[in-house]
Amino acid sequence: MISPWMYWMVALVFIQQEALAGEKTDPALVPSIFSPESAPAHAVSHLAGFVLWITGVIFVVVAGLLVYAVLRFRRRANDDGTEPAQIYGSGLVEGAWTTVPFLIVLVLTLATARVIHEVQDARKPAAALDVQVIGHQWWWEIRYPKLGIVTANELHVPVSQSSDRLPTFLELRSADVVHSFWVPRLAGKTDLIPNKVNSMWIEPERTGLFLGQCAKYCGTQHAKMLLRVYVDTREDFDRWVKEQQELAENNPSAAAGRLVFERTACINCHAVNGTVGNGRFGPDLTHLMSRATLGSGALMNSAGGLRAWIKSPERFKPGVLMPAMNLNDGDLDKLVAYLTTLK
Amino acid sequence: MSPAIRTGDVGGTLPLVSKAETEKSFFDSIHSWLVTVDHKKLGLMYIMYGLFFLLIAGIEATLMRIQLAFPNNHFLSPQFFNQLFTVHGTTMVFFVGMPLVFGFANYLVPLMIGARDLAFPRLNAFGFWLSALGGVLLYFSFIGGEGMAGAGSAPDIGWFAYAPLTGKAFSKGHSTDYWILGLMVSGFGSIATAANVFTTILCMRCRGMTLSKMPLLAWLNLVMSGMVLLAVSPLTAAQIMLLLDRFAGSHFFDTQAGGSATLWMHFFWIFGHPEVYILIIPAFAFASEIIPVFSRKAIFGYPAMVGATVAIGFVSVSVWAHHMFTIGMTSASNTFFAISTMMVGIPTGIKIFNWLGTMWGGKLRFDTPMLFCIAFLFQFLIAGLTGIMLGAAPFNWQLNDSYFVVAHFHFTLVGGFLTMIFAAVYYWFPKATGRRFSETLGKWHFWLFVLGFHMTFDTMHIPGILGMPRRIYTYEAGRGWGVLNLIVTLGVLFQAIGILIFVFNLLRSARKGPPAGNDPWDAWTLEWATSSPPPEFNFAEIPTVKSRRPLWDIKHPTDPDWKYE
Secondary structure (H helix, E strand, O other), rough: OOOHHHHHHHHHHHHOOOOOOOOOOOOHHOOOOOOOOEHHHHHHHHHHHHHHHHHHHHHHHHHHHHHHHHOOOOOOOOOOOOOOOOOOOOOOHHHHHHHHHHHHHHHHHHHHHHHHHHHHHHHHHHHHOOEEEEOOOEEEEEEOOOOEEEOOOOOEOOOEEEOEEOOOOEEEEOOOEEEEEEEOOHHHHHHOOOOOOOOEEEOOOOOEEEEEOOOOOOOOHHOOOEEEEEOOOOHHHHHHHHHHOOOOOHHHHHHHHHHHHHOOOHHHOOOOOOOOEEOOOOOOOOOHHHHOOOOOEEEOOHHHHHHHHHHOHHHOOOOOOOOOOOHHHHHHHHHHHHHHHOO | OOOOOOOHHHHHHHHOOOHHHHHHHHHHHHHHHHHOOOHHHHHHHHHHHHHHHHHHHHEEEHHHHHHHHHOOOOOOOHHHHHHHHHHHHHHHHHHHHHHHHHHHHHHHHHHOOOOOOOOHHHHHHHHHHHHHHHHHHHHHHHHHHHOOOOOOOOOOOOOOOOOOOOOOOOOOOOOOHHHHHHHHHHHHHHHHHHHHHHHHHHHHHOOOOOOHHHOOOHHHHHHHHHHHHHHHHHHHHHHHHHHHHEEEEOOOOOHHHHHOHHHHHHHHHHHHHHHHHHHHHHHHHHHHHHHHHHOOOOOOOOHHHHHHHHHHHHHHHHOOHHHOOOOOOOOHHHHHHHHHHHHHHHHHHHHHHHHHHHOOOOOEEHHHHHHHHHHHHHHHHHHHHHHHHHHHHHHHHHHOOOOHHHHHHHHHHHHHHHHHHHHHHHHHHHHHHOOOOHHHHHHHHHHHHHHHHHHHHHHHHHHHHHOOOEEEEEEOOOOOOOOHHHHHHHHHHHHHHHHHHHHHHHHHHHHHHHOOOOOOOOOOOHHHHHOOOOOOOOOOOOOOOOOOOHHHHOOOOOOOOOOOO
């Protein structure tokens, strides 16, 4: 008998082992909750495996009884038309099938309580990295208060080694509606709720890119509130921090574009450190070109992408709160030339 | 027929007036439905209303599935997609689920407890028309309301409408107001009808029918209507508070002025979780009536079934925050709600085992209603087990708001509730219309629907496990979700054909089906003692019963139930 459990397992193995036909899937980028790479995600995945085993056994037993009853007790062709023996119940049998589920529930709740405690009540090591994540409609503001860094949509954290643990603790807030921070391979999700400060932690044990996205419906562009977490080696992370802490490069060749930036509505929402732009409604652009994507993952970041995005954000992200800037082609070229210097 | 039960046959056929005088014009007949206070007509109107909205919400679901069949698809705009899932969810719960629940309660409860009508027939009509108005208000928003900035009309806030997205700052225009008013008005209707059903079951039972001799369907509807009174009231209160926020400048949920977003979540889920049981308990009720008849055996463990239902009713009001494991509650709260949630598994398990016990040693007849019951047992088992996975709070941190959850609750509501609604419609169709439906078409409906259902909803668990959140209008390629979503969408096709066959079968059989007779299934409860369709007064003489299966006693005078109960 094919149970959904077997079907799920076969499908999961299939997807994680091989790229799907017609869709080039890099298995490392599939955000599966069953390929954890961080301590809290491991804890959840272990519990999940245990729960799947128990429920799988229950399924096989009960569905087996059902199939057996359907086959064994079907009315036969040569039925004599009499009614079968009427049985109204049995204290013994009913007692048994009350007690056994009770014991199963007891075991499951104990295992669950243990993991809740392990993940939620984990002590924060003194060395832990602090990061604030603030949800906006429809992008992520990311701040490193002790390092003086403000960025957006792409979180950089250092890898944690067993000999030298370095978890990252996230403080989660929202500027408008409820959002949810979810990077499945690193940890379960936690909501970002206005007027409430939440926290969660990750402790990635492998470098690389981990994908996630907003998991709580937050309005029109909930779907394009994507999230990237880069887990860097210690050296790479330190280098990234150093670059981010610098002011924006003041490249004389882009002065005309900088003037466009400073004299149009851009600065109402966007900040670039070292310029008059200090708007906080949209993402900080100080090191815009250090990020791989634009519009919280709506499109890839490049000079061409930037130009198209500024011309019409609506084209890539319908409903986005950034308006089309209606710049003439000359100003647009200058502005893009300036923005591409913000490395 | 024995003197213990007198059927209503005589009532409808006394030749006192000529045929011409009894024949009504089209408008007279419409008028008689509009002003009726008869529980059977109101019940049928509730059911037809629910089935009509089932088709509407099914079309909405189909549109969404087409959009999600491929990554980066542009079939629907994000605004329209968001409206669709909001209206689909709201419609399915409030204008499909609730009307079907109350429709069957209306039609069946008085017949099964030997009463002439509900306790308050005019309140009953009032409740129906209020609920009907609620649905009209919701759909009027498509033309009458304007949503979030640039989002056209119709509410796009999700069916659980989390604050502060519903505030004036984020949902301009009036579509959210139509959503609030539609639910509030239909909520008043639900409360009225629940009070009515509750009172009827407690006060209107025929002679001899003590609480312990009621059919299980009556018991389960008693628990269900009690839960409606408990659950719908906080929702109505929250809707009033939200209206005050939007129009009178209060700040209950207005986080920009110090209000609380989590307060709304608590209000909504203290309604929302019992609501799931409000829908599924009537499904249990149908299973508890249909499975015995087609197994040819009395229900196994009646007292345990009643006890388990009451236990579910109690536990269901202490599990609501398992929808909120990710909002940052303390570890103690999370543990409490994980435990209370898993405890629901115990009474639910008892029920499944008792149905299996009823089938055990029987002579199973696989008519269409029974086929749906067997599918229900299988599907509800899976829904319960994925529910346990979601109840394990840390597992829930991963699965919450993913497609796994969508698959889970569709297993409950489509694989459980709707499957039993099909069973119930087929089972009581001959009673309500006096005609038999086509068994062949019924079986086509069954197999197509079950095939499509499993294609769609078994598969849908996996994108959730692979990190796909719900309520996204599109998704990136290269995440391993594409092929799975295509399979999910293809399953919809089979379900849709199944549903169309169902509708065709009902419409055709209601006019052209062969006569059914009073008791086509050889069943045992009181509704089968009267004529099909029953006369307005149900029973010519109020029956007297001695056991839970009065018709069994009559059919087997040498071996009656009351000797053993």
